[in-house]
Amino acid sequence: MQHYSGFGLVKHALTYHENWQRAWRNPTPKKKYDIVIVGGGGHGLATAYYLAKEHGITNVAVVEKGWLGGGNTARNTTIVRSNYLWDEAAWLYEHAMKLWEGLSQDLNYNVMYSQRGVMNLGHTLQDMRDIHRRVNANRLNGIDGEVLDVKQIQEIVPIMDLSKNTRYPVMGASWQPRGGVARHDAVAWGFARGADALGVDMLQQTEVTGIRKNGNKVVGVETNRGFIAADTVGVVTAGNSGVLAKMAGFQLPIESHPLQALVSEPMKPILDTVVMSNKVHGYVSQSDKGDLVIGAGIDGYNGYGQRGSYATIEHTLQAIVEMFPIFSRVRMNRQWGGIVDTCPDACPIISATPVGGLFFNCGWGTGGFKATPGSGNVFAATLAAGKAHPLAAPFSIDRFISGKLIDEHGAAGVAH
Amino acid sequence: MSEIAQMDLNPRGAVKSESPLAMTRVNVVLAASARDAGVVVREKPFLGHLVLRGRAEDEAFRAGVERVLGLALPLALGPVARDEARGVSLQWMSPDEWLIVVPAGLEFDAEAALRRELTGHYAVMNTSGGQTVLELTGPKVRELLMKCTPYDVHPRAFPVGKGVSSVFAKSSAVIRRVDEERWELVIRRSFADYLYRWILDAAEEFGVFVAAGDASHSTSRAAVRELAAEAR
Amino acid sequence: MSQQNRLGTGGRIDRSRPLRFSFNGQTLEGFAGDTLASALLANGVDVVGRSFKYSRPRGIVAAGAEEPNAIVQLGATEAGQVPNVRATQQALYGGLVAASTNGWPNVDRDLLGVIGSVGGRMMPPGFYYKTFMAPASLWPKYEKYIRKAAGLGRTPKEKDPDIYDHINRHCDVLVIGAGPAGLAAALAAGRSGARVIVCDEQDEMGGSLLDARELVDGRPASAWVASVLAELATLPEVLVLPRTTANGYHDHNFVTLHERRTEHLADLAPSINGRRQVRARMHRVRAGEVILATGTHERPLVFANNDVPGSMVAGAVSTYIRRYAVVPGRRLVLSTANDHAYRAALDWADAGREVVAIVDAREHPEGDLVNEARARNIRIIPGSAVIEANGKKRVTGAQVARIDIGGFKVAGRVETLSCDTIASSGGYSPVVHLAAHTGARPEWRDDILGFVPGKVPGMTPVGGVHGKSAIAEALADGAAAGVAAAQRTGFKVEAPALPKVAKVREGKAAALYQVPHVKPAMRAPKQFVDPQNDVTAAGIELATREGFESIEHVKRYTGMGFGTDQGKLGNINGMAIAARCLKQTIPQTGTTVFRPNYTPITFGAIAGRHCREFFDPRRFTALHAWHVEHGAKFEEVGQWMRPWYFPRGNETMHEAVQRECRAVREGVGILDASTLGKIEIQGKDAREFLNRIYTNAWTKLDVGKCRYGLMCKDDGMVMDDGVTACIGDNHFHMTTTTGGAAAVLDWMELWHQTEWPELEVYFNSVTDHWAAMAINGPNARKLLAELTDDIDLARDNFKFMDMREGTVAGVPARVYRISFTGELSYEINVQANHALHVWKALFEKGEKYGLTPYGTETMHVLRAEKGFIIVGQETDGSMTPEDLGMQWCVGYKKPFSWIGRRALTRPDTKREDRKQLVGLKPLDPQLVLDEGAQIVLEKEIRIPMPMVGHVTSSYYSPNLGHSFALAVVKGGSQRIGQTVYLPMADGRVHAAEVVSPVFLDAEGARQNV
């Protein structure tokens, strides 16, 4: 792998950038791989990278129907945090957070993880009880967190309307300083480049159209470029998980919904952290390019269209103007949608399935970007060992049969 | 022990009653005059509101309702059955639900009469305290309504006489077109303040005037009965 | 500088209305009818901005929505600041103040520009990802600098004083764009009597007709426009909306139109007759048929240094000359690959200025316009193109060379022509954006060298966007579509007679996007594709070489199309370049996805009137005014404003709540309980329905009796609770939590309508109909006795959990003897219109009993003393009735397996160590634990450490004389008597004993008096 550095950049400038190598190859599919990963989003690519790097399994293909990182990875508002309520979720997301903290160096790719802090506002007494509960739980799990009062919020975000005249005056907030945002595309590309360098084949424009079984055991995947054999298949297809499950002959406790986001025109720096509110239902951060990155509501109907209802956008911007009246004259440049795979308890599924050798990693819904390295890491371990990594174990599909749900609706809150 | 509890909720003696807008009307001041107003708002408080449920396909039910109210039961979304002289209206809300509005204080009599006439599976529920009627008149009402509801209020979709229930601002309302330029909204008590302020705000550019209407008055059962008798 | 580029005559400006405005601190003059851009050009302003990455000086290149450079900050006052205004779409008004958004110390002399030209080489696409990684600790500092360089305009510091609103419209035919195609369509459809809306983003309707050279019916095209507009104005069902951009096209023909109502007048919306005007209005249109008549965007050619001010698209040159009477230079070189662009040279010549040459990429240009140029002796250089511009802040020359398009190389000697303006045209891209919003992918058409809209149900593209560009064709196309659309929506009309427009014969255009240079792209001076984001042809080439082969990867790696023009100017060129690099065709390469907005729209306009008090309804009870008058502080619960506590004098909240708590236990207190959800249930199967929906049994509840009920979801988790009274054998009055009311009613309807339609039962919300006043305390009976003479209040005749009808203060009432405080309590329900009367009467008689109004906080303390839960506080969607210790409320033997029953035997719900509701008694009796505090079993804190539960409610009780709390704790019912620990953020660790959740009067003696 070509090493990236500031020095390298100068060197390449002198040769008119004519000698940069490909970030990843465009290989022809082999007949058989040890492990096939379906879905070249952040999670799938991270899985491949850790399989190769930590488990020495390099005869791996990532099979992606479109372009790498073009699913929800390309569409999310990039909020990273680990302050989840229940132990199982908190541990998983904190595992990811620790990996984020060294990811640029590990990948030799600047994913621009910016630990600018994530603030979640409380507007009612019950909001504040929930915030205290979650922050206390986080602290005891070794996750940074504070409860802020209005004055402290004012210091961090002086432009927010913290007066009593708003429809839902702010009462306080939770604050995770280590949280922040990252450059979503770079995450996909960094993992892809890292995995490629270790020998993983990235097969783009390769759509899985069927899952071939022998009895109740997976033997490979049918694709638009032919059959690819593998004894172990990991499916990481987010919004399309239900489609893949159907190919394998079972159903999931998942529904795919449109989730939308939008950006403003680029503005001079004005907002230095991530502000979210479950109650008024919107959240915003400012990208390094200057656009306000905004998201909120999920549409209630199922949808694979990568677009949602305009009313949702309206409500989102009402929420933003409610929190930040000075943004009223800022313009929305673009909106878009993703297909999010929502689970009844707002927690993911990382699990074996009724089909031997076939594993699913899905159900991240509105908030899986932040888990990308952690998810890939534990899923790689799960695929390598053929059984769940301890952090992944609580997230098996069985919980929907036994009833042992991990209800993170409160912490997952406004979709992010 | 009766199967259904009926209760006349009108006061026995003289009691000062307050419509859902009593508080708001005191607090919201308006500058416009009636003369150049594009929209005139008037509350019609204290009317009797009843929710009628039953089986439209049951002939006896339909006949019973008609005997009591003197109006044929509407069987589909569309015109509100009205008797202006008696101040009675009957609106289709759903295949098994109708809204009955009668003059102030007559809701108990109406309910009692319905119960006398109807048999089988039906229900009558009094909601007079929970709703009020706003009348909107003027050349700009239709445009105002377009700012408030996604329902199509164009005459081709909303001819005179029609009534529907739809989204209104961030709440909902029953919308009825009484005349070319006269509309009624049936709104819920707890949302009345919000909707009223909303309407005044949205209508500001057209000029809006609030016509007198008594949001608080003294009623007693006897007085109401007399009033109603006169109306008849 | 005083409008040195303004022509003495012509144009559509109003010379009788000169307007003063300021740009970058300089006072300038223009005319009514100008855009800010045309006025700047009239005044000879070359540099209007600086580019994002390289800080290069930039000038105006276009005349419409596709302008990438002239993005300015507007506003004379702080509150009136408008960031990122596109000067080409901003009408000029007197007193307008504009400034460039980038450039330091100013746009003309920019120091960053130096860094840009030196460091620019080090900033290829993706350079961020390749550096700033080591040492990791420095990244936040780098990032700070990166951020500083970001952004265009700035947000105002003050709140926006303007208002915005929405209007919902329904029409049969919506016509988007009012050029020849759109106007013809609108006229045809409008005449049918159909409801028609026609909108155009420009200040004036007419589109390309406003600067057309062609005569329409022998008159200037604008005269035909005027006649059509005049007729449309007479058609009552036609709505004409200028200054209105269709910015989003959503499912099922829902289109949002953004109308700028005052932006052409001032920074802040003026008032008219004292009435505030809305600054912008969103028309939310549901259309039967959509006619897309959005025309085309001209593509500039991509040549070296094509971003130097003075380099423009050819059509814009024509527009400025013909529409605004502004010639943006003196000596023109036109570089084109088609005939249509010749108009720029002819218009230039008409204006009396020098056309140095027309450089045509085609070997044998042939057509009417070409002939006209020849006839005028304009030099035409065939088979050639401008390959590089000279100049820094203004074009000083054009390097022209013979090119080999197929071989992509320069095929001859380079000649430098001296000029100050280079107009270029690579062809015309249909404005497919809106159609693409619906998910329809554009389709490539070789004949017009462009993408046309994909198929959208109920949408017809006409005119330029449909590949029918010549005026006569566009008119016919539009008219036919107007007739057809009217017909499909049920209206009949004859096709209108179309005006006569001479056909302009045009030669075939050549496909030219990037112009080859003598040096390879990587080494040639920068050839800009997307000038706003400084995306160059070399950048695209590099991206494809590094493996970013999908056009979406190219977009994301280079930033192409990310800017405020969303690639209107450059995207197709970029795609063509990527296609060339990847050795594939343009359709194989495909487009990126166009998304709303078509042009950026303010948040304010999208939010509309739903701001501040209208952001969400506030709901009030009938007694609200009284509460306000009596100093209540409010707590909001599910949109309802509920009194939280009633401080007297200078009382703190704590003091007020302590006083209120004592008053209830010692005298009598009163609570406005009107917000509780109330559902009336009638029908002979009402009981059966309750049996199914509640966890407990309802078969035997007598008339006049009340019962507490719990509701679960079918997963066994508690969703709501409340008391339901049997008021007739087939008649029940259900109450729900304040926040849960609507959800419970919907829930009941769901089960009734979808699973048990055979049950004869009806429900209706009566929440608003009844006002409820709860009097609580030892004196409650005495107080009530003073106000009623027809209810027998004797202890044994009106028992706990009984309901009686009667009169209270002259008002018919239902009185429920139920209690959420454990005290003797009556909940008086009256028709809401009469509530204030009754409430006041209670106070009149209650004074001697110490009647005290109390709010939700006191209610919470008192119910917690009794161990009563609050759904949503003690529960969080993961608690079963058994977890709450409420087995007494579960009808295990009911014949029907009620909602939630089955789930109670699932493996996880059966576990013994589930979290269960308990009481906590802090070892320090004065200490009020934090609600939300986590509970651990060991005193020694190590992190991480296992938690066993948390505090759900916590108070100081003046009645108990100590603090107390409710909590949920794993296996809690087995831990009574144990000490648990509560580690706090500040390092303190509190200790508390696990006790029964019932702290007061477990046997219920107080309420049974």
Add this chain to the structure above:
Amino acid sequence: MLHIYCPHCAETREEEEFRPKGEAHIARPVEPEATSDEDWGNYLFFRKNPRGLHHELWYHAAGCRKFFNVTRDTVSYQIHETYKVGQKPSVTADKGAAK
């Protein structure tokens, strides 16, 4: 922004008036106590979630307050038909979207 025909109101109304309620035709097991944990879990949580034709339940919340079924394509969002609770769809994936 969907435009939905309510079979009860017999009008096509704006999306804002409705609320989606997930997959249609999910019948509660008749004898829950005799249902296995697995089947109960399936009933509660497991869904078809198809890419393409979907039969789903909607609620006309601001209108007639009736639940009804919609056959909608989850990719194109095109609505093929709406029908009352208790009725069967006439457009199904097997039969193909006739219209």
